[in-house]
Amino acid sequence: RELSCKEQLQSISMEWMSQICQYVVRDLEKYGICVVDNFMGKERAEAIHRSVVSMYDSGVFVEGETVSSSLETTKKVRSDKITWVDGSESNCTNIAVLISTIDTIIMNAIRMKGNGQLGQRTIGGRTKAMIACYPGSGSHYVKHVDNPNRDGRCITTTYYANKDWDAKTVGGLLRIFPQGWANQVVDIEPILDRMVFFWSDRRNPHEVQPAFRTRYAITVWYFDAKEREEARIRHRECALKKNKANE
Ligand SMILES: Cn1c(O)c(C(=O)NCC(=O)O)c(=O)c2ccccc21
Numbered sequence: 001r002e003l004s005c006k007e008q009l010q011s012i013s014m015e016w017m018s019q020i021c022q023y024v025v026r027d028l029e030k031y032g033i034c035v036v037d038n039f040m041g042k043e044r045a046e047a048i049h050r051s052v053v054s055m056y057d058s059g060v061f062v063e064g065e066t067v068s069s070s071l072e073t074t075k076k077v078r079s080d081k082i083t084w085v086d087g088s089e090s091n092c093t094n095i096a097v098l099i100s101t102i103d104t105i106i107m108n109a110i111r112m113k114g115n116g117q118l119g120q121r122t123i124g125g126r127t128k129a130m131i132a133c134y135p136g137s138g139s140h141y142v143k144h145v146d147n148p149n150r151d152g153r154c155i156t157t158t159y160y161a162n163k164d165w166d167a168k169t170v171g172g173l174l175r176i177f178p179q180g181w182a183n184q185v186v187d188i189e190p191i192l193d194r195m196v197f198f199w200s201d202r203r204n205p206h207e208v209q210p211a212f213r214t215r216y217a218i219t220v221w222y223f224d225a226k227e228r229e230e231a232r233i234r235h236r237e238c239a240l241k242k243n244k245a246n247e
C-alpha cells in the first residue's frame, strides 16, 4: 500500500537521522570534530534566525563571559552577548525543535555504538541552550578550551543562524586547533543551518575570529555522566571546606 505523507516524512527523517548519526559517530571518534550542513532545513533555519534576531532586539542578552580580560589596551570592541533558553520561552518554539533534534542525534549516536558509549563516554544530561550574539565591529572570542578542568562537559554542539554569511568579508570564523594534528587548524564558517559537534576538552582549543557583522550561534553542551558526578562531588567537598573555614 502507498505510504501516507506522514509515514513518508517519518521514513525520510528516520533515514536522514541514521545517516547523520553514523556521520557524527565516525567523525567524532576519528577527528574529534564533525560538521553537518542543512541540519534543520531552509525554512526552519530561517525561522530560527528570525527568533534569535527578535530576542536580541528585545534586549534579553547580557554581556558574555570573557575568558580572560585582555591586558593590552585594545580599543574597546563590544564583546559577545549571551542568553540561556530551554526552548519553552516565548518565540523559542523553533529553538526547542533544534534542541530536541540535537538530543535525538546524540542519543541515537550512542545507541548506534551499541556499548552505550560515544568515544568511551557515557552521556548523562546537557546544559540549556546558550544563544550567543557577536554584535560585529570586530567582537571576537579569545582562544580557549570549553572544559579544561573536567567540569563534566564532553561534547560541544553549536548551531549557526547567520543568513548569507561570507567570512572573507565579515570574518567570524570558528578556528579550532585540534590537539595532535601538528599545526593544522580547522576553519569553520558560521553559515546558516550549519551544525558543529566537537569534544569540549583540551583536544579542541578554539577561537572566534573578529566578526564585522552580527553573528548568532546556539550552543548546547552534553555531559559525561561520570565526569559530571565527580565534578559535583568535588564542588560539594570544596563548599564544605569553605564552610568549615568560615565557622
Ligand atoms: C559567546 N561564547 C562563545 O562564542 C563560545 C565559543 O566557543 N563559540 C564558538 C563559536 O561561536 O563558533 C564559548 O565557548 C563561550 C563560552 C562561555 C560564554 C560565552 C561563549
Ligand SMILES: [Mn+2]
Residues within 6 Å of the ligand: 144, 145, 146, 206
Ligand atoms: Mn568555546
